Amino acid sequence: MKDDEQIMDTFNSTDRLEALDSVVVRFAGDSGDGMQLTGSQFTTSTALAGNDLSTFPDFPAEIRAPAGTTFGVSAFQINFGSDTVLTAGDDPDVLVAMNPAALKVNLETVREGGMVVIDTGAFSTRNLQKAGFDTNPLETPLLDPYRVLKFDISKLTLESVKDFGLSNKEALRCKNMWTLGLMLWMFSRPRAAVIKWLETKFAKVPNIRDANIAALNAGHAFGDTSELGASFKRYRVDRAQAQPGEYRTVTGSQSLAWGIAAAGQLAELPIMFGSYPITPASPLLHELSRMKEFGVMTFQAEDEIAAICSAIGASFAGSLGVTSSSGPGIALKSEALGLAISTELPLLVVNSQRGGPSTGLPTKTEQSDLYQAVYGRNGDAPLPVIASSTPGDCFEVAIEATRLALKYMTPVMLLTDGYIANAAEPWKLPDMADFPSIAVKQKDRPDEDGPFNAYSRDPETLARPWAVPGTPGLEHRIGGIEKSTETGHISYDPANHQRMSDLRADKINRIAQDIPEQSVAYGTDSGKLAVVGWGSTFGPIDQAVRRARAEGLDVSHIHIRHIHPFPANLGALLARYDRVIVAEMNMGQLITVLRDRFLLDARSVTKVSGQPFKIRELLDVIHEELNTAISKAAE
């Protein structure tokens, strides 16, 4: 494509380029400023430039909060580098603040000496007031610790698009593209992908399309031609070393949806996905709704109870029922989950966790539904719980969860969270040919001997047969009342209830023999200290442990995917470390379960501020723990 040539960045000798290993950029603006789009387009360009990356979209809770207010600030953070990047980064090196509120909310996160890019055009008296600034911060020492780039982006944008006949309001909407153009210049990223994206997105409105492209190019040209001050340097972040293969960027919601569809293909089963919208679980519903060609039926039910019940009904009738929600919705589903456990039907339940209790922090991430997943039902109601740890990981975890649900005839709870759901990372594309098919045994005819017992069991897995309505000779009734182990009919016999409860527990416990042994994510399989995590804390824990080991510290990272049952070797593995830290984004839930199972003496490190762990926070804890270990030993 000839245009690509022109748009690809070329470095000439007059460029002052500073090479960096990694950079954290945070785009922040009003909800209406299009920061999420700007961020995701910057992400695509960064991925195409060959960096490893990780992103963190930080949405406000309000959809359209009053413009200019601090609670309407929307931010998108990206960390990219030439080395492995597993988190969205601790403190931004560069903050783009599109208005005073964005500056107010985000400035304190910027590292000292970092760069702040400001649209002075948005710093009107009114906007300053709305953001709660008494004086204009551009005229106070507030910004002294930072390198500040300020220009009237609003005005420059208006100039760049004046030929396209847009209203003032429409023209100002191109501000984000102008800014993106400048940032792409600053980090030497190509513009081609963004232009292609704009061409498709605005194909039907040519003047908007052309104006946005013009704004993008103008922002880029501004960097190229203007005098940004003698000390100003552009940055270069070299390509990351990555395993050979084909890559794309992916969010957790995407890879989870694709994993569910893939699982359906591997099991050769239609999927019935019943769901009810809730943040941050809705993107999964949206993604799957577009996948009908894979036999994925989506049903937006009237509430979460109907959503899970429809999925249970579908599983009874021979499909794979799947349902998804976030904490409050999972709470509503819990009675029906008990029914699925009692009727022993396959079912996949996804919980995209958010801050709680109650409505809590809908747009902020947390891992506080672990108790709910493991323990949160009436009666003794065990089910497998499995957690994904990164956006890309969701794909495999969805397939694994489906395998367990079908093989053991049980609902399975898959835990993910708001961070994983929305964050993007480069993902090495899997090849479906590498996944074994998932064997499904639907009974198709009665046995020769005696009447059909829907609660007879496979001696190895203890799973009951799946007999689907429509099959002659296998007519049977199931329900939530206790069933006789002998006949499958209703039974109120106390001894039978004991047997059934034992069977339900045994069946799930046996899964421990059918899942991979717990491995060490980084480090050694014994030593002074293990940091144990689960779910989306993978990135910060791994980075912190890598840094600590680089300093020569004896610390390893263990990340648990199978939370119930635990892998068979987990207890023995943990016992091989002198000390164990359990880091999680709740008030200490996994640690309770670990103590319960293994009488483990561990230190709990928790955080529920709605933001992921910072690498530094965990590194500090590791230092502290190993220092005390040293001083204790010295005593």
Place this chain on the structure above:
Amino acid sequence: MNKPVGHLTAKDFASDQEVRWCPGCGDYAILKCMQRTLPELGATPANTVFVSGIGCSSRFPYYMATYGFHTIHGRAPAVATGVKLANPDLDVWLITGDGDGLSIGGNHLMHTLRRNVDLNILLFNNEIYGLTKGQYSPTSRAGTRSPSTPYGSLDRPLDPAAFALGSGARFVARTIDTAQKHMPEIFKRAHAHKGASFVEIFQNCIVYNDGVFNDFTEKSVLADRTLNVRHGEPMIFGKNRDKGLVFDQKTFKLKVATIGEDGISESDILVHDETNSTLAHLLATLSPPDFPMVIGVIYCAPSSSYERDMTAQMEAVKAEHGAPDINAYLRRGYTWTVE
């Protein structure tokens, strides 16, 4: 062994489970009627599914030799929707009570009717919570004395048929547990209707609410206090077939007129049109003593059903896309290769 369809009898639809309702409960008559009617519908046990919630009435599936799912309180409409979405070819009957379907499950019932899922919904209305020992229900008349309302209930009851019509049901009918000739007819009509069929059955709970419907179901008053509507026939009732419904244009209401009085002749009596939703709304809200209780098919106006529309949409998308290929799907959009 499986008998061919034409040779099935009521016995082939009766399970070997001991029926556990109180002796004299109206549920027995409904069960017998269902077991007798299914063979006449050409149904097979393998292809028939009974889904129920929780309540005395919801034990129904255990007594049928078909597929059955006794689910949780109020949620049977959602489970049945899932069954039907997964396999539209199954014949799905939904059994619910006045508490199950209109109290805890009112929301699901409303949406299932609105979506027009092809289910045959039988609501056993005994105006009481039977299974939990006799508390008043959303259909209990105001003033009902029950363990939870010793001084009489205060809330006004809900009319199931009017609720169904208000929810957008395309088929609404009523019958009585003791009407062993009428009930099979209604089951057949409900079964023939594609889309959600809603049938309210007045069912006597002999233990906790005995005789609540006696004001119109007792033999001595049945003819005078019930009106069995039939499409295309004048709405005449009474022992002497001399009463009928007329429309009062001044009040916009129905009125009972006597044939032979005030110059009224048979031709003045309104003819039932089961496709007329306005008439259906008027009929559903009539009640004794001023009016007869209307039984029969009050409303029937078929429209496409949800699960068929869903399947058609899926098939259309599949046809457009050709063979599904996850590998190709994952590789749409921007990808790059690391050598």
